[in-house]
Amino acid sequence: MSRLRLCTIFLLSIVSNYIGIVSSVSRFDDKTDTPIIGVLAQEISWRLDQIWPGVYESYIAASYIKFVEGGGARTVPIWIGKPRSYYETVLKKLNGVLLPGGGTWFNQSHGYAVAGSHIYDIAQEMNDNGIYFPLFGTCLGFELLLYVSNENQEYRTYCSSQKQSLPLDFNKDFQNSRLFGTAPESIIDILKNEAVTPNFHSYCVTKENMTQFGLDKKWDTLSTNRDFKGLEFISTIEHKRYPFYGVQFHPEKVLYEWIRNRNISHTEGAVASAQYFAQFFVNECRKNDNRFDSIDEENQMLIYNFPCTFTGRLNSTFEQSYLFERDIDYGRGNGENEDITVVLV
Numbered sequence: 021m022s023r024l025r026l027c028t029i030f031l032l033s034i035v036s037n038y039i040g041i042v043s044s045v046s047r048f049d050d051k052t053d054t055p056i057i058g059v060l061a062q063e064i065s066w067r068l069d070q071i072w073p074g075v076y077e078s079y080i081a082a083s084y085i086k087f088v089e090g091g092g093a094r095t096v097p098i099w100i101g102k103p104r105s106y107y108e109t110v111l112k113k114l115n116g117v118l119l120p121g122g123g124t125w126f127n128q129s130h131g132y133a134v135a136g137s138h139i140y141d142i143a144q145e146m147n148d149n150g151i152y153f154p155l156f157g158t159c160l161g162f163e164l165l166l167y168v169s170n171e172n173q174e175y176r177t178y179c180s181s182q183k184q185s186l187p188l189d190f191n192k193d194f195q196n197s198r199l200f201g202t203a204p205e206s207i208i209d210i211l212k213n214e215a216v217t218p219n220f221h222s223y224c225v226t227k228e229n230m231t232q233f234g235l236d237k238k239w240d241t242l243s244t245n246r247d248f249k250g251l252e253f254i255s256t257i258e259h260k261r262y263p264f265y266g267v268q269f270h271p272e273k274v275l276y277e278w279i280r281n282r283n284i285s286h287t288e289g290a291v292a293s294a295q296y297f298a299q300f301f302v303n304e305c306r307k308n309d310n311r312f313d314s315i316d317e318e319n320q321m322l323i324y325n326f327p328c329t330f331t332g333r334l335n336s337t338f339e340q341s342y343l344f345e346r347d348i349d350y351g352r353g354n355g356e357n358e359d360i361t362v363v364l365v
């Protein structure tokens with residue numbers, strides 16, 4: 021073999037090593053290191069409305085905001101009850117949307133499900149047009165992703181999984197998924213073997229529900245679990261085509277909710293595994309390069325404009341909540357001259 025040839029092989033191997041290192045260290049995919057993620061509000065909860073009757077129209081449990089912040093992003097609240105044009109305008113500026121859990125119905129006009137339906141459609145459109153736009157649904161948000169995917173038709177079944185802490189039963193191919201494919205082995209071990217996923221749901225999604233409504237053609241099931249009565253339900257999903265993810269359990273409660281006797285694990289392993297979901301989602305949102313027109317506009321819309329109330333002290337299941345009053349046009353943003361500060365009780 022000639023010296024030249026050897027040299028070429030040597031050079032080639034250096035180059036390919038270099039490319040290998042670069043692609044594993046820096047992610048060419050990343051479009052932003054300062055993601056801003058929308059978090060959808062929902063109808064005021066029964067308990068919060070009982071504490072302040074008729075005062076608040078909608079809320080966001082602070083644990084969802086902190087979940088996103090803890091993953092390395094900032095958040096913007098997304099209001100319910102707005103026309104589609106509002107959701108189009110705001111999603112164009114955001115890098116992804118989190119659909120939180122909660123306790124509302126999907127059939128209410130101007131509510132969480134209607135807003136979620138707009139968000140889903142717009143996100144789907146953006147992805148179809150080559151704009152990587154991730155969605156993450158937790159508990160009711162997970163159910164909402166499938167509800168919208170099912171043409172806004174009911175598909176769930178009642179079940180018994182309140183205050184149930186569970187390890188995940190992974191499906192055979194789960195490690196081929198985007199959500200778990202690059203997860204550290206230590207995180208998979210915890211999720212597989214320790215009861216670290218807290219469940220608080222009255223509805224379950226079964227395999228039958230997925231096949232019956234053709235949802236299995238659009239979504240991959242990554243894990244299942246069994247409720248207190250032995251009913252098998254789906255606990256983790258990801259969309260086959262879009263960067264849309266859903267978990268039936270509550271990683272944000274592991275990190276940020278401290279209400280007692282609710283079977284929420286706060287062990288070191290539980291916290292590490294919950295944090296995995298936050299970082300995964302935020303990393304997905306880094307791949308989107310939507311942005312606000314100006315820092316001023318960004319400042320007007322960030323959640324930092326709103327006070328956070330210590331609702332755990334008042335026997336809410338949420339330690340802290342963002343409460344939004346009725347009859348206030350939050351759509352305009354919270355500019356310097358607009359006195360729309362939420363009353364703190």
Ligand SMILES: *[C@@H]1O[C@H](CO)[C@@H](O)[C@H](O)[C@H]1NC(C)=O
Nearest residue numbers: 124125126127128129131174
């Ligand atoms: C919404 O669905 C729930 C549960 O099925 C039902 O109790 C309620 O009456 C429905 N509300 C409306 C406005 O249809």
Ligand SMILES: *[C@@H]1O[C@H](CO)[C@@H](O)[C@H](O)[C@H]1NC(C)=O
Nearest residue numbers: 174175176177226227228229
């Ligand atoms: C969902 O599946 C369960 C059985 O797994 C069934 O009892 C229930 O009726 C299904 N839901 C709907 C809306 O068809």
Ligand SMILES: *[C@@H]1O[C@H](CO)[C@@H](O)[C@H](O)[C@H]1NC(C)=O
Nearest residue numbers: 183184185186215281282283
């Ligand atoms: C917590 O969840 C486990 C299931 O992992 C269940 O066996 C136990 O009864 C639950 N505890 C409470 C207090 O609900």
Ligand SMILES: *[C@@H]1O[C@H](CO)[C@@H](O)[C@H](O)[C@H]1NC(C)=O
Nearest residue numbers: 070071331332333334335336
């Ligand atoms: C919270 O619950 C405790 C214990 O049940 C009760 O004593 C207290 O009055 C409740 N506080 C409110 C604001 O409902």
